[in-house]
Amino acid sequence: MTLYAHGPWTRFKTHFDPNNQEFSISGLVRPQTIDELAPSLTLLKESIERVRGVLYVNVKRLAQMNNTAFHAFARVIVDNCRARPDLQFVIVTSSVVGWATRKFNRLSQVEPNIRVEQYDNAFYPGQSFLEEGGFIPILRTQTKMTWRHEREILPRHGMRPGIAMADICCGIGDFALLVQKEFNPSRIVALDHSKSSLAYARQVAEEFDVRGIEYTYGDASEMLLEDDQFDFVTCRHSLQIFNRPALILKEMYRICKPGGRVYITNEKISHCLGEPRGEAIQWTYNELSKLFAHFKMDLEMGPKNHRYLIEAGFQNIRAESFMVTNLDDSQAFADVVQSWENTFAGDMSQQRGDSPEFVEQFRRGFQDHIFAALHPKGYAGWPIWVASGQKPL
Template identity: 65%
Template sequence: MAGLPQKGFEVSFDENNQEFSIVGSMRPERTEDLADCIKLFQTSARSVRGTLYVNVKRLVRLNNIAFRVLADLMVVACADHSGLRISVITSSVVGWSTRKFSSLRAVNDNIQVEQYDADFYPGQSFVEDSDIIALLRTQTKLTWRHERDLLPKHGLKAGMQVADICCGIGDFAVLLSKEFEPSRLVALDHSKPSLAYARTVASDFGIGGIEYIYGDAAEMLLEDDQFDFVTCRHSLQIFDRPERILKELFRICKPGGRVYVTNEKNSHCLGEPRGESIQWTYNEVARMLAHFNHDIEIGPKSRRLMLDTGFSEVRMESFMVTNMDGDPQDFADIITAWRDLFAGKMTQLRGDDEAFVSRFRQGFDDHIFAALHAKGYAGWPIWVASGTKPL
C-alpha cells in the first residue's frame, strides 16, 4: 500500500487490489498542487493489468481543477496502456460523484462508473418498507427492557460521545438520549426515509441535539477516533459483508472506547405449544435470508468477528425477548409483521410454491398462538457483543 497525505486529502494505491483511492476534500488552486497525486496515479496505472479501480467513495469535495486533472489522467492512461480498464467506484452517499464521473464514459468506453452500494445492501428494500416501521418500534420497545440494563455493563456511561450506526427509524437513539444523556449523539443510516422518520420520532419525544447523518456504514464520512461508545444493532445480519461494517465501527471508536452490537440467530426462535411447526419455520427463515445474502444466524458468531477485527476484552451474552415481557400482544405483533414480510413479499421474490408458503406461514401463526395462549411461551433470542478498541 503506497500512500501520500496531501492538503485536505489523501491518495493511496493498493497493489494487491489494484485500487487507487482518494479520501477527503480535493480543492487545489493550481494543477501543480496535485503533482504527487499525478505521479502516483501514473505509476499505479503502469503497474496494473486488467482493471484499475479508482475509489472515490470517501472523496467528499472536488473542484473543477481536480476533476479535470483526474479525468485527463484516466483518459490518457486508457489510451496509453492497451487493454487497461478503469472502474470508478462511487457511493450514493456522495451523490454528486456518480453524476460527475459518469460523464467520462462518453469519452472512453474503457472507463466505467460503479455505484458500489447499489449492490452492497441487498436487503435495503426490505428494511425501508414503510410497513415495517411499526414492527421496528415494537421490537425496540421489547428489547429496550433488557438493553437498558445491559448497556452500562458493556461500558456506556452518562456524558459520553456516542454514535448509533445503522440507526434505522431512530427510536433507540431517542431512548439512549433520554436514559444516558450523552454529551454528543450521532445517529447514522443509509436510508433517507428512515432518517426522516427518525427526526419525527425525536421531535415527538421533545428530544433535541441528536445529529442525524445520511451515510454508508461501510464507508462513513466520520473521522477516526471520535466516539467513546458506538452501537450497531440488528444490522450486521442484513449486510453481505459485515466485516466491513465492523472495521468502520472500530475506526470511528476512540482508543479505549467500546463498540456494542446486537444480532440474532433466528433459527433459535421458539414457542410452545406447537413447537415443532414453529422450529421448522424459523429454520426456513434462516435459509430464506441466506438466499438474499443475509446471515440472520450471525448472533453467536459476533465474538469471533469482533476479535478478528482487532477488538480486545470482548464481552458476549444473550437475552430472550418473550411474550412475558409486558403485553403478549406486542410479541404477537412482531411475529405478525415477520409473517407478512417473510411469507409474503420474500416468498414471492424467491418464487416459492403454494405448498411451501402455506406450511411456512403456519409456523408464524403457531408462534402467534403460543404467544397469546394462556399457558404458552414464545421466545426470540438476541446476542449482545461488545469490545474495546485497544489503546
C-alpha cells in the same frame, strides 16, 4: 502507499493498494492550485504504471472535490487511458455521494475504457425488504421489547453519560432517541442508508423535541466520518442483514477512538421457541433462516459476534445474550411475530418463488408462535446475542 494532505481548504487522503489494483481518494479535495495535488497525482501515475488489465479508482468516500482537483485527476486518467489501450479504468462511486457518479460519468462518455460503477447498488441485496415505510411498526415494536433488556446491558459494555456515540444502521432512529433520553451522551451521530427511515427518524425527534442527534445519510461500509471520533459505536440487528458484515465492522473500528468500544447485537433466529405447538414453530424459524440465507443475509449470526469482533481487531470482548419473551409483554410479542409473518411469508417468500403449500405451512408456524405468546399458560421466546469489543489503545 498512503498520502495525506491538509490545508485551509483541503483535507484528503490518497492510497494505492497493489494487491487489489485500487487507487482511492477520500475526504475534502479543494485545492487552490494544482501544485497542492502534485504528490497525489504522482502517486496516481505510479499506480497506473504498476497495474495490468484494470485499475480501480475508488471515490466512495470522497466527500467534496472542486473543479481544479477533478480536472487534474481526470486529465491523468484520460491521458493514460489513451496511452494504454490495454488498460481499463473502473471508477467506483457510492449512491451516498451522488455528485461523484454524475461527475465521473463524464469520463466514461469520453473514453470507452473508462467505466463508472455505483458499488452499493448490489451491496445490500435484502435491504429493500427491510427499509420501506411499512416496516416501521415492526422496528418500533422490536425496540420496545429489547430496550428493557438493553438499558441494563449497555453500561456493562461502555455506555455512560457524556460520551460521543455513533449508531450505525440506525434505521428509524428509535434506539438513538432512547439512548439520548436515558444516558445523555454529549453527541450522537445516527447513520443509515435508507432515506425513508431517516426522514421518519427526524420527524419523530422533532415531534418529541429531542435534540442533539445528528441523523446522517450514509453507507455503513464507506462512511464519510473521520477516524477515531467516537467513544461508543453501535450496530444493532443490522450486520446480519448485510452480505459482507466484516466491511462494516472495519469501518466501525476506524471511526471508534482507541480505547472506545463497538457494540453489536444479532440473532440466531432458528432458536426462537414457543409452547404449545413447539414443533411447528421450530420448523418455521428453521425455514426463516434459510429464506434469509437465500437473499444473502445471516439470521444465525448472533453466536458469531465474538469471532467477528476478534477478526476485526478488537480486544477485551464482552459477550452475553438475553431472551425477549411474551412474559415481558404478550401482546407486543404477538405484534412482532405478526409483523414478521406479513413481511417474510409475504414479499420475501413470493420473490423467492415459494409454493402456496409452503407459504401456508410457513405462515402456520408464525400463527402458532402468536398462539403460544397469547396463551395463558404459553411461553414464547426470541433470543438476542450481544457483544462488544475495545479498539486497542
